[in-house]
Amino acid sequence: MTELEQALVALGREVEFPPTPDLAGAVRARIDRRARARRWLVLALAVLVVGIGIAMAVPDARSAILRFFHVGSVKVERVDTLPAAREAPLTAGLGTPRTRAEAERRAGFRMILPKFKGAPPSRYYALNGLIATVIRSGSTPLLLTELRGDQAWLGKKIVDPQTKVEGVSVGSHGGLFLSGGRHVLMYQISPSDVGQLFPRFAGNVLLWTARDRTFRLEGEVSRDEALRLGRLITG
Amino acid sequence: MTLTVEGRPLDESQLVERARRGDHEAYSELVHAYQGIAFRTAYLIAGGATEAEDAAQEGFVKAWRALGRFRPGAPFKPWLLRIVANEAHNRRRSAGRRARLAFRAAAAEPSGDAAPSPEASVLDSERRTELLAAVNGLPEDQRLVVALRYFAGLSEDEVAETLGIAPGTVKSRTSRALERLREAYD
Numbered sequence: 380m381t382e383l384e385q386a387l388v389a390l391g392r393e394v395e396f397p398p399t400p401d402l403a404g405a406v407r408a409r410i411d412r413r414a415r416a417r418r419w420l421v422l423a424l425a426v427l428v429v430g431i432g433i434a435m436a437v438p439d440a441r442s443a444i445l446r447f448f449h450v451g452s453v454k455v456e457r458v459d460t461l462p463a464a465r466e467a468p469l470t471a472g473l474g475t476p477r478t479r480a481e482a483e484r485r486a487g488f489r490m491i492l493p494k495f496k497g498a499p500p501s502r503y504y505a506l507n508g509l510i511a512t513v514i515r516s517g518s519t520p521l522l523l524t525e526l527r528g529d530q531a532w533l534g535k536k537i538v539d540p541q542t543k544v545e546g547v548s549v550g551s552h553g554g555l556f557l558s559g560g561r562h563v564l565m566y567q568i569s570p571s572d573v574g575q576l577f578p579r580f581a582g583n584v585l586l587w588t589a590r591d592r593t594f595r596l597e598g599e600v601s602r603d604e605a606l607r608l609g610r611l612i613t614g
Numbered sequence: 615m616t617l618t619v620e621g622r623p624l625d626e627s628q629l630v631e632r633a634r635r636g637d638h639e640a641y642s643e644l645v646h647a648y649q650g651i652a653f654r655t656a657y658l659i660a661g662g663a664t665e666a667e668d669a670a671q672e673g674f675v676k677a678w679r680a681l682g683r684f685r686p687g688a689p690f691k692p693w694l695l696r697i698v699a700n701e702a703h704n705r706r707r708s709a710g711r712r713a714r715l716a717f718r719a720a721a722a723e724p725s726g727d728a729a730p731s732p733e734a735s736v737l738d739s740e741r742r743t744e745l746l747a748a749v750n751g752l753p754e755d756q757r758l759v760v761a762l763r764y765f766a767g768l769s770e771d772e773v774a775e776t777l778g779i780a781p782g783t784v785k786s787r788t789s790r791a792l793e794r795l796r797e798a799y800d
Contacts, residue, residue, distance in 0.1 A: 391765030
């Protein structure tokens with residue numbers, strides 16, 4: 380190194396640089412937010428159909444869409460007038476009850492089901508990419524639905540203005556809890572058959588994603604109890 | 615003999631690999647290790663503290679997103695600084711300014727009690743003022759190479775990677791810059 384270069388190095392030690400800000404904290408906060416947003420995105424793709432296909436098939440909803448909730452990339456449609464729906468049993472529209480093995484064959488995947496206290500469920504319902512069964516919280520029946528992660532066309536939530544939609548964490552997994560008001564659950568039998576819908580009013584609902592699956596727990600259940608059960612199911 | 619690079623953690627490759635697998639904690643350690651050099655690099659390019667902070671922060675976030683494309687085993691610092699430098703260039707262009715380097719307050723008036731270091735003794739007060747003015751007066755491409763090489767302490771290869779130019783270009787710009795600076799120094 381020449382004398383001039385040594386002089387430049389010495390000069391560099393005397394040059395004023397502004398103090399380095401705490402970038403580590405700011406960057407960590409941003410990548411943490413991004414990770415949460417990605418979990419929401421998976422959830423959106425898996426359960427809450429953001430395309431307009433189903434909504435366009437329901438005239439009441441089509442005319443009355445007011446705005447969207449944006450949670451990350453998730454959109455939950457809030458409307459002032461719910462589409463025509465009816466009170467119906469939790470398993471309405473899900474077809475014939477089957478054994479677990481039969482349901483898994485029909486759905487095309489094996490269900491992740493934890494060991495609950497007491498006897499395991501005996502009735503399962505299946506559509507392509509979806510398995511559902513009824514579990515109990517005390518004496519309260521709850522519909523547990525498991526969807527393969529890529530089944531983005533299967534379900535949609537349309538909520539009225541009184542429905543509370545909040546982001547929650549189920550263990551380390553992101554999710555949504557819908558409560559109060561009324562919201563309508565619709566199933567679509569196939570992507571090409573948008574007319575065959577089974578709209579019904581739904582109870583409180585916890586939605587979350589884990590292990591490339593989407594889980595849905597519905598019934599007269601509190602947020603805390605739903606989260607407890609969610610953690611039991613997917614850890 | 616073992617040489618260590620200031621600010622570079624010894625287990626960098628492990629941290630990078632963990633970060634590539636999505637470990638936020640590992641990436642935070644990398645950010646902590648490199649935030650100083652990233653900020654100074656951004657400051658030299660962008661010309662302002664606010665722009666530099668924005669550029670460095672955005673650079674770290676973009677680097678996190680791009681970790682999947684990072685070649686395992688490659689040096690992390692120049693790869694990161696290239697991303698930060700791109701962000702700083704964007705902000706400098708929009709702000710239309712360049713950093714005018716100045717002495718730290720303490721360095722401008724060195725204490726008469728303190729014994730000068732061997733390096734500091736190379737320059738007396740008048741010559742270092744003239745030399746810094748000469749650096750500030752260099753064409754931007756030469757000034758950046760000199761500042762990154764001698765003030766920020768990057769190697770020639772790191773300067774090349776950071777600025778996205780060939781090592782030969784770094785050499786030629788450095789050579790032309792030193793030629794100009796010699797006039798102020800001699």
